[in-house]
Amino acid sequence: DQQVKQNSPxxxxxxxxxxxxxxxxxxxxxxxxxxxxxxxxxxxxxxISISSIKDKNEDGRFTVFLNKSAKHLSLHIVPSQPGDSAxxxxxxxEWSSGDKLTxxxxxxxxxxx
Amino acid sequence: NAGVTQTPKFRILKIGQSMTLQCTQDMxxxxxxxxxxxxxxxxxxxxxxxxxxxxxxxxxxxxxxxSRSTTEDFPLRLExxxxxxxxxxxxxxxxxxxxxxxxxxxxxxxxxTVT
Numbered sequence: 454d455q456q457v458k459q460n461s462p463x464x465x466x467x468x469x470x471x472x473x474x475x476x477x478x479x480x481x482x483x484x485x486x487x488x489x490x491x492x493x494x495x496x497x498x499x500x501i502s503i504s505s506i507k508d509k510n511e512d513g514r515f516t517v518f519l520n521k522s523a524k525h526l527s528l529h530i531v532p533s534q535p536g537d538s539a540x541x542x543x544x545x546x547e548w549s550s551g552d553k554l555t556x557x558x559x560x561x562x563x564x565x566x
Numbered sequence: 567n568a569g570v571t572q573t574p575k576f577r578i579l580k581i582g583q584s585m586t587l588q589c590t591q592d593m594x595x596x597x598x599x600x601x602x603x604x605x606x607x608x609x610x611x612x613x614x615x616x617x618x619x620x621x622x623x624x625x626x627x628x629x630x631x632x633s634r635s636t637t638e639d640f641p642l643r644l645e646x647x648x649x650x651x652x653x654x655x656x657x658x659x660x661x662x663x664x665x666x667x668x669x670x671x672x673x674x675x676x677x678x679t680v681t
Contacts, residue, residue, distance in 0.1 A: 542609070
Protein backbone atom coordinates (compact mmCIF):
# COMPACT_ATOMS: atom_id res chain seq x y z
CA ASP A 454 0.00 0.00 0.00
CA GLN A 455 1.64 3.20 -1.21
CA GLN A 456 0.97 5.77 1.51
CA VAL A 457 2.80 8.57 -0.31
CA LYS A 458 2.13 8.92 -4.01
CA GLN A 459 3.74 10.98 -6.71
CA ASN A 460 1.56 10.27 -9.71
CA SER A 461 3.67 12.11 -12.27
CA PRO A 462 6.87 10.18 -12.98
CA UNK A 463 8.26 13.04 -15.06
CA UNK A 464 7.83 16.74 -15.76
CA UNK A 465 9.46 18.97 -18.37
CA UNK A 466 9.52 22.74 -17.93
CA UNK A 467 11.08 25.67 -19.79
CA UNK A 468 13.83 27.55 -17.98
CA UNK A 469 12.43 30.59 -16.15
CA UNK A 470 8.92 29.13 -15.84
CA UNK A 471 7.30 27.60 -12.78
CA UNK A 472 7.71 23.92 -11.93
CA UNK A 473 4.94 22.35 -9.86
CA UNK A 474 5.51 18.91 -8.39
CA UNK A 475 2.65 17.16 -6.66
CA UNK A 476 2.36 14.62 -3.89
CA UNK A 477 -0.64 12.90 -2.29
CA UNK A 478 -0.77 10.89 0.91
CA UNK A 479 -3.28 8.55 2.46
CA UNK A 480 -2.18 8.30 6.10
CA UNK A 481 -3.97 11.01 8.09
CA UNK A 482 -1.44 10.54 10.92
CA UNK A 483 1.35 12.09 8.85
CA UNK A 484 2.18 15.48 10.31
CA UNK A 485 5.51 16.41 8.78
CA UNK A 486 6.41 16.51 5.11
CA UNK A 487 9.70 16.93 3.30
CA UNK A 488 10.98 17.26 -0.25
CA UNK A 489 14.29 15.75 -1.26
CA UNK A 490 16.21 16.30 -4.47
CA UNK A 491 18.37 13.61 -6.03
CA UNK A 492 20.97 13.84 -8.77
CA UNK A 493 22.19 10.69 -10.54
CA UNK A 494 24.78 8.67 -8.61
CA UNK A 495 24.26 10.79 -5.49
CA UNK A 496 22.21 10.42 -2.34
CA UNK A 497 19.06 12.48 -1.83
CA UNK A 498 19.55 15.94 -0.34
CA UNK A 499 17.03 17.77 1.78
CA UNK A 500 15.29 20.66 0.06
CA ILE A 501 12.40 21.99 2.15
CA SER A 502 9.90 20.79 4.73
CA ILE A 503 6.54 21.73 6.21
CA SER A 504 4.76 20.89 9.42
CA SER A 505 1.04 20.10 9.43
CA ILE A 506 0.38 23.22 11.49
CA LYS A 507 1.30 25.33 8.47
CA ASP A 508 -0.06 25.47 4.94
CA LYS A 509 2.92 27.13 3.27
CA ASN A 510 6.67 27.30 3.67
CA GLU A 511 9.08 29.26 1.49
CA ASP A 512 12.81 29.05 1.01
CA GLY A 513 14.13 31.20 -1.81
CA ARG A 514 12.85 29.85 -5.13
CA PHE A 515 11.18 26.89 -3.44
CA THR A 516 7.74 26.92 -1.84
CA VAL A 517 5.84 23.96 -0.41
CA PHE A 518 2.07 24.10 -0.02
CA LEU A 519 0.11 21.72 2.18
CA ASN A 520 -3.64 21.04 1.86
CA LYS A 521 -4.47 18.79 4.79
CA SER A 522 -8.12 18.32 3.90
CA ALA A 523 -7.14 17.04 0.46
CA LYS A 524 -4.07 15.19 1.80
CA HIS A 525 -2.05 16.90 -0.89
CA LEU A 526 1.15 18.85 -1.02
CA SER A 527 2.99 20.54 -3.83
CA LEU A 528 6.44 21.96 -4.44
CA HIS A 529 6.71 25.11 -6.54
CA ILE A 530 10.02 26.14 -8.07
CA VAL A 531 10.09 29.68 -9.43
CA PRO A 532 11.93 30.45 -11.63
CA SER A 533 13.07 27.03 -12.77
CA GLN A 534 16.74 26.66 -13.69
CA PRO A 535 18.57 23.91 -15.63
CA GLY A 536 20.41 22.97 -12.43
CA ASP A 537 17.05 22.04 -10.91
CA SER A 538 16.88 19.05 -13.24
CA ALA A 539 16.81 16.07 -10.87
CA UNK A 540 14.46 13.55 -9.30
CA UNK A 541 12.32 15.00 -6.52
CA UNK A 542 11.01 12.80 -3.72
CA UNK A 543 8.20 13.67 -1.39
CA UNK A 544 8.45 12.13 2.10
CA UNK A 545 6.19 12.08 5.13
CA UNK A 546 6.49 11.28 8.81
CA GLU A 547 4.23 10.96 11.83
CA TRP A 548 5.27 12.14 15.27
CA SER A 549 4.67 8.80 16.95
CA SER A 550 7.04 6.98 14.58
CA GLY A 551 9.91 9.29 15.34
CA ASP A 552 12.13 10.03 12.37
CA LYS A 553 10.94 7.24 10.09
CA LEU A 554 10.13 8.64 6.68
CA THR A 555 7.81 7.20 4.04
CA UNK A 556 8.90 8.19 0.54
CA UNK A 557 7.02 8.63 -2.69
CA UNK A 558 8.31 7.15 -5.93
CA UNK A 559 9.75 10.41 -7.22
CA UNK A 560 9.19 12.82 -10.10
CA UNK A 561 11.94 13.43 -12.63
CA UNK A 562 12.09 17.15 -13.47
CA UNK A 563 13.79 18.29 -16.65
CA UNK A 564 14.29 22.03 -17.08
CA UNK A 565 14.90 22.93 -20.74
CA UNK A 566 17.27 25.85 -21.45
CA ASN B 567 32.89 17.31 7.75
CA ALA B 568 32.58 14.35 5.41
CA GLY B 569 28.93 13.87 6.37
CA VAL B 570 27.71 10.33 5.64
CA THR B 571 30.14 8.05 3.84
CA GLN B 572 29.39 4.64 2.36
CA THR B 573 31.66 1.91 1.06
CA PRO B 574 31.85 0.29 -1.40
CA LYS B 575 30.31 2.38 -4.19
CA PHE B 576 29.66 -0.66 -6.37
CA ARG B 577 29.65 -4.40 -5.78
CA ILE B 578 28.70 -7.51 -7.71
CA LEU B 579 27.86 -10.57 -5.61
CA LYS B 580 27.07 -14.12 -6.57
CA ILE B 581 23.93 -15.72 -5.19
CA GLY B 582 24.55 -17.03 -1.68
CA GLN B 583 27.58 -14.84 -0.97
CA SER B 584 27.62 -12.47 1.98
CA MET B 585 28.89 -8.94 2.40
CA THR B 586 28.78 -5.93 4.68
CA LEU B 587 27.90 -2.44 3.47
CA GLN B 588 29.70 0.12 5.57
CA CYS B 589 28.24 3.44 6.71
CA THR B 590 29.91 6.12 8.83
CA GLN B 591 28.73 9.59 9.83
CA ASP B 592 30.79 12.31 11.50
CA MET B 593 27.95 14.63 12.53
CA UNK B 594 27.33 13.03 15.93
CA UNK B 595 23.80 12.14 14.85
CA UNK B 596 21.93 9.77 17.11
CA UNK B 597 19.62 8.28 14.46
CA UNK B 598 20.88 6.23 11.50
CA UNK B 599 18.99 4.44 8.74
CA UNK B 600 19.39 2.04 5.85
CA UNK B 601 17.20 2.33 2.77
CA UNK B 602 17.06 0.53 -0.52
CA UNK B 603 15.86 2.04 -3.76
CA UNK B 604 14.71 -0.20 -6.58
CA UNK B 605 14.33 1.20 -10.13
CA UNK B 606 11.32 3.51 -10.45
CA UNK B 607 10.51 3.19 -6.78
CA UNK B 608 10.89 5.33 -3.71
CA UNK B 609 13.25 4.59 -0.87
CA UNK B 610 12.16 1.82 1.46
CA UNK B 611 13.44 1.61 5.04
CA UNK B 612 15.33 -1.59 5.86
CA UNK B 613 16.56 -0.96 9.43
CA UNK B 614 17.13 2.01 11.65
CA UNK B 615 18.89 2.81 14.90
CA UNK B 616 18.06 5.45 17.51
CA UNK B 617 21.45 5.20 19.18
CA UNK B 618 24.39 2.91 19.88
CA UNK B 619 23.21 -0.55 20.83
CA UNK B 620 19.62 0.00 19.67
CA UNK B 621 18.29 -1.13 16.29
CA UNK B 622 14.84 -1.85 14.89
CA UNK B 623 13.27 -3.19 11.73
CA UNK B 624 11.89 -0.99 9.01
CA UNK B 625 9.55 -1.88 6.17
CA UNK B 626 11.74 -4.44 4.33
CA UNK B 627 14.16 -6.07 6.84
CA UNK B 628 14.16 -9.66 5.56
CA UNK B 629 17.56 -10.87 4.39
CA UNK B 630 19.48 -8.15 6.24
CA UNK B 631 21.07 -7.61 9.63
CA UNK B 632 22.50 -4.54 11.32
CA SER B 633 24.46 -3.59 14.39
CA ARG B 634 25.28 -0.26 16.00
CA SER B 635 28.22 -0.50 18.37
CA THR B 636 29.24 3.17 18.05
CA THR B 637 27.45 6.45 17.30
CA GLU B 638 29.38 6.82 14.05
CA ASP B 639 29.01 3.42 12.37
CA PHE B 640 25.98 1.49 11.17
CA PRO B 641 26.96 -1.48 8.96
CA LEU B 642 24.38 -3.47 6.98
CA ARG B 643 24.98 -7.19 6.57
CA LEU B 644 23.67 -9.41 3.77
CA GLU B 645 24.15 -13.04 4.76
CA UNK B 646 22.89 -15.02 1.75
CA UNK B 647 22.64 -12.70 -1.23
CA UNK B 648 19.65 -13.18 -3.54
CA UNK B 649 18.83 -11.52 -6.90
CA UNK B 650 15.93 -9.71 -5.18
CA UNK B 651 18.54 -7.76 -3.19
CA UNK B 652 19.88 -6.12 -6.34
CA UNK B 653 19.30 -2.45 -5.55
CA UNK B 654 20.91 0.83 -4.58
CA UNK B 655 21.43 1.09 -0.84
CA UNK B 656 21.48 4.41 0.97
CA UNK B 657 22.57 5.09 4.51
CA UNK B 658 21.27 8.20 6.26
CA UNK B 659 21.54 9.91 9.62
CA UNK B 660 19.66 12.55 11.57
CA UNK B 661 19.78 14.36 14.85
CA UNK B 662 16.55 13.94 16.71
CA UNK B 663 15.44 15.92 19.68
CA UNK B 664 12.04 17.00 20.85
CA UNK B 665 10.55 19.02 18.04
CA UNK B 666 13.18 17.76 15.62
CA UNK B 667 12.90 18.54 11.93
CA UNK B 668 13.20 14.95 10.66
CA UNK B 669 15.79 16.09 8.14
CA UNK B 670 17.93 13.13 7.19
CA UNK B 671 21.37 13.37 5.61
CA UNK B 672 22.15 10.71 3.02
CA UNK B 673 25.31 9.02 1.85
CA UNK B 674 26.09 8.63 -1.88
CA UNK B 675 24.79 5.07 -2.05
CA UNK B 676 26.09 1.58 -2.83
CA UNK B 677 24.96 -0.05 -6.07
CA UNK B 678 24.70 -3.79 -5.47
CA THR B 679 24.09 -6.41 -8.14
CA VAL B 680 23.43 -10.05 -7.24
CA THR B 681 23.78 -12.56 -10.09
